[in-house]
Amino acid sequence: MAQELVDPNVEVVLGEEIDHVRLITLNRPRQLNVISSKVVSLLAEYLEKWEKDNNAELIIIKATGRAFSAGGDLKMFYDGRNSKDSCLEVVYRMYWLCYHIHTYKKTQVALVHGISMGGGASLMVPMKFSVVTEKSVFATPEASIGFHTDCGFSYILSHLPGRLGEFLALTGARLHGKELVATGLASHFVPSQKLPELENRLISLNTGDQNAVKSVIEEFTVEVQINEDSVLNKQSIIDECFSRDTVEEIIKSFEAAASKEGNAWIGGVLKGLKRSSPTGLKITLRSIRESRKQKLSECLKREFRITMNILRSTISGDVYEGIRALTIDKDNAPKWEPAALEKVQDEKVDLVFEPFEEHLELHIPEREEELRWDGKYENSAYAT
Template sequence: MAQEVVNPDEPVVLGEEIEHVRVITLNRPRQLNVISSKVVSLLAEYLEKWEKDAEAELILLKGAGRAFSAGGDLKMFYDGRNSKDSCLEVVYRMYWLCFHIHTYKKTQVALVNGIAMGGGASLVVPMKLSVVTEKTVFATPEASIGFHTDCGFSYMLSHLPGRLGEFLALTGARLNGKELVAAGLATHFVPSEKLPELEKRLISLKTGNINAVKSAIEEFSLDVQLDEGSILNKQSIIDECFSKDTVADIIKSFEAEASKEGNGWISPVLKGLKRSSPTGLKTTLRSIREGRKQTLAECLKKEFRLTMNILRATISSDVYEGIRALTIDKDNAPKWDPPSVEKVDNEKVDLVFQPFQEELELQIPEQEQHRWDGKYEHSAYAN
């Protein structure tokens, strides 16, 4: 397992029990609450314990500091690049946890003030209720660094209206709190200064009754009005361009739209798209498109394969080059291999989608009575 630096005096996840309410706080504020091996293990531990506890009725999830969670710990992945499967355990546990967050039996509320990206956002979108603010920033930027849209997002994004899912996955475009509610990726918008008061109100309910919880949130929430320049007002252009068959065709179509009057918003988005890993873009587009026809479980199993094959550099080392350029050397000048989408061999991309042997797949419990089975420690990998 790749090593992570954690201050032993500061638990990376805090769990509080207050009568019938349980509060989880992601507690690595200086690291923007990035998701490490320890974070995943503790989240799973708390959620399983409280789902089985008749006294626990309402689960609140929040982040300490100015971020909810910036997603996976990229440095952890980078540090493990020369050791075979150094991050396999945390990857397995994260996808397994994602399934249980989507299918959780108790009422959950995410209180999201600040950044919620990638794996961090995957803790928010599946929640029965999710509260965002004017400080909330959402994005799934994984393709840009040679990775793929993961943690269940090939399922979640593929079910958005039109081609918004492809757009968000390929461009890593950011959405604000109002846009998240309008897109159906969050349920309520509450001004950030009211969040502490809302949290106290929810704790005072002493119940997980979904209607009572929803009513309490609505006392604080505002109706959402999209800004005129919102990306969500560009749906017709997004649908036109991002419905094309290939990444190359999408870029070509987007370029054509950029030249038209009133489409100045496209240029910076297009620039980012062209700077992204060609292999990451191709893999991501295929994964999102497959996600439309797959169940949640099928998407998570597929994403587990993709993640492991990408980290193993099965067809490219782009993910490590992308992390290096973004967070290690910070030169923002990655050298992709291959350097263009035209040079990314489709047959090679097929390789990262190939199913593993059954015992090496992510083990998702299909039957209700075995709901918390399939843990990493009982998998073929633990042996």
């Protein structure tokens, strides 16, 4: 297992039991509450324990500091780059945890204030109640560093309207609080100054009854209206460009759209897209497309294979080059290999998706019912 530097005097995850309410607090604010092996272990431990506890009815997850969770601990992966399976245990556990959150038997509420990206967002989006504020920011930027859209988000994004999922996965574009509610990636928008009072009300409610929980949250909820310049108002362009068969065709179509009047917003997005890992982009697009035909458990098993093959540098070491450029040397000048989309061979990409031997596959526990992310956007402001 790759070593992670954690202050032994700091509890990275806090668990509290208050009558019928259970609180989980991510407590690494200086590290933006990134998901480390210790965090994964503690989250799984608390959730397993409380699901079996008849006195536990309502689970609330929140975070200290200015970030809910900035995603996986990239330095942990980078430090383990020379050991073939140094991160196998934490990756396996994280995918199990993602499935467990999706299929959890107790009522869950996420109070999301600040950054919620990548794997960190898997602690928000699947919740029945995910409350965001004007400070909330969501993105899945993994392809830009040579990785892929993971932790169940190939499934979730593939179920968004039109080709919005491909757009978010390939570009790493950010959505803010009201946009998250409009798409159904969050359930309620509450102004940040009201979040502490909402938390106290939920604790005093002392029940997991979903109607009661919903009623309390709605007392604090503000109606959502997205800004005129929101990317959610660009759906026709996104659908036109990101429905193309290949990344090369998507970029070509996006370039053509950028030249048209009123499409100045595309320039910055396109620039970021072209800077991303060609291998990461191709893997991500295929994964999103396959997810449309699969259920959640199948998507998680596929994502696990992809993750381990990327960490093993099966076809490319881009993920480590991406992490180096972003967080180690911070030069923001990654040297991708291969450096161009046309040099990423389909036969190589196939290798990343190949099933493992049965005993090496992800084996998530069978649940009585696979509760799927319910596509909350169908009843959202965005859909109407």
